Amino acid sequence: MKIVVIGGAGYIGSHAVKLLVERRHDVVAVDNLTNGHRGSVNAKARLEVLDCANTAGLAALFKLHGTQAVMHFAANAYVGESVSDPRKYYRNNVGNTISMLDAMRLADVKRLVFSSTCATYGEPKTVPITEDLPQNPISPYGMSKLMVEKILLDCAHAENLAFAAPRYFNVAGAAMDGTIGEDHRPESHIIPIVLQAALGQRSHVDIYGNDYPTPDGTCIRDYIHVWDLVEAHLVLLENLQAGKGLFYNLGVGRGYSVREIIESCRRVTGKPIATRETARRPGDPPALFAAPDKIARDMNWRAKITDLDTIVDSAWRWFKANPAGYR
Numbered sequence: 241m242k243i244v245v246i247g248g249a250g251y252i253g254s255h256a257v258k259l260l261v262e263r264r265h266d267v268v269a270v271d272n273l274t275n276g277h278r279g280s281v282n283a284k285a286r287l288e289v290l291d292c293a294n295t296a297g298l299a300a301l302f303k304l305h306g307t308q309a310v311m312h313f314a315a316n317a318y319v320g321e322s323v324s325d326p327r328k329y330y331r332n333n334v335g336n337t338i339s340m341l342d343a344m345r346l347a348d349v350k351r352l353v354f355s356s357t358c359a360t361y362g363e364p365k366t367v368p369i370t371e372d373l374p375q376n377p378i379s380p381y382g383m384s385k386l387m388v389e390k391i392l393l394d395c396a397h398a399e400n401l402a403f404a405a406p407r408y409f410n411v412a413g414a415a416m417d418g419t420i421g422e423d424h425r426p427e428s429h430i431i432p433i434v435l436q437a438a439l440g441q442r443s444h445v446d447i448y449g450n451d452y453p454t455p456d457g458t459c460i461r462d463y464i465h466v467w468d469l470v471e472a473h474l475v476l477l478e479n480l481q482a483g484k485g486l487f488y489n490l491g492v493g494r495g496y497s498v499r500e501i502i503e504s505c506r507r508v509t510g511k512p513i514a515t516r517e518t519a520r521r522p523g524d525p526p527a528l529f530a531a532p533d534k535i536a537r538d539m540n541w542r543a544k545i546t547d548l549d550t551i552v553d554s555a556w557r558w559f560k561a562n563p564a565g566y567r
């Protein structure tokens with residue numbers, strides 16, 4: 241299939257590009273490189289440096305490439321920043337997604353997979369989180385993603401768009417061959433932060449809150465390996481239905497606590513890794529993990545890489561080989 245991956249130089253997008261190339265799809269990556277890295281894009285895919293606000297440019301590219309489907313990963317994704325600068329998030333995550341949808345319409349591209357997030361659920365009353373729980377995001381970031389889910393549903397009905405909006409839990413790890421990995425600046429995800437401490441790039445790791453109602457007092461989250469996640473995108477793409485939206489949680493279905501993550505990083509790296517216990521952060525619920533059953537039932541897909549040490553080991557191999565990230 242001829243597929244355009246927007247945000248294709250980012251963490252998840254670059255893994256999607258690699259997977260699609262390996263499965264012999266014809267891939268163009270689009271990225272404005274605000275947070276992406278040229279070096280992360282597989283050599284067999286073309287990179288177009290373009291902003292998805294540029295409807296005319298994107299439409300021309302879609303047409304030139306004979307695009308049959310789009311994977312849209314481009315967004316800003318720092319929850320804290322979205323609280324202090326909400327307009328940045330609504331402009332890029334919502335406004336620029338609409339510009340991208342305009343381009344799809346102009347070029348008559350009807351298939352889309354869009355990155356949504358478990359942040360659309362906010363602070364759910366029950367776990368595991370099923371897709372039918374109320375969506376009450378507590379940050380502009382989560383709200384921006386929920387708004388796009390709603391916009392896509394309306395477009396599906398009005399324009400016969402076929403889309404999926406997988407809701408990711410915490411995406412982690414790196415390509416198993418060690419060629420690409422995670423390089424966010426600044427880094428806000430726990431596994432890279434702990435591994436940076438293992439590399440001596442941080443003096444310690446902060447543990448935010450040690451009195452949560454969880455077995456060891458620290459927050460529990462669901463970590464899905466990035467390769468599993470992008471494979472699920474391909475499964476979704478193959479199962480899109482005209483005029484409909486598919487909503488699925490992408491998680492493993494079990495959670496690990498902050499202390500369990502740190503212990504796993506100590507085991508995998510063999511480094512002691514200092515920690516500092518500090519106050520809870522506002523808006524951090526005790527435990528968030530997916531009910532992964534809906535996609536298993538409907539598409540016969542489940543995450544395969546579920547062992548925490550295996551996930552951490554893949555990330556560690558990337559960080560050890562690339563301590564300064566992409567250059």
Ligand SMILES: NC(=O)c1ccc[n+]([C@@H]2O[C@H](COP(=O)([O-])OP(=O)(O)OC[C@H]3O[C@@H](n4cnc5c(N)ncnc54)[C@H](O)[C@@H]3O)[C@@H](O)[C@H]2O)c1
Binds near residue numbers: 246250336355
């Ligand atoms: N990483 C996670 O754990 C996680 C969890 C839930 C959802 N998500 C979502 O997955 C997607 C990818 O996340 P990521 O971690 O790979 O982020 P990332 O920042 O590494 O990748 C996003 C890419 O999009 C590009 N981009 C941003 N705005 C753009 C624009 N207007 N035009 C063109 N390119 C643009 C950036 O340069 C970057 O390369 C995001 O939509 C994010 O909200 C990620």
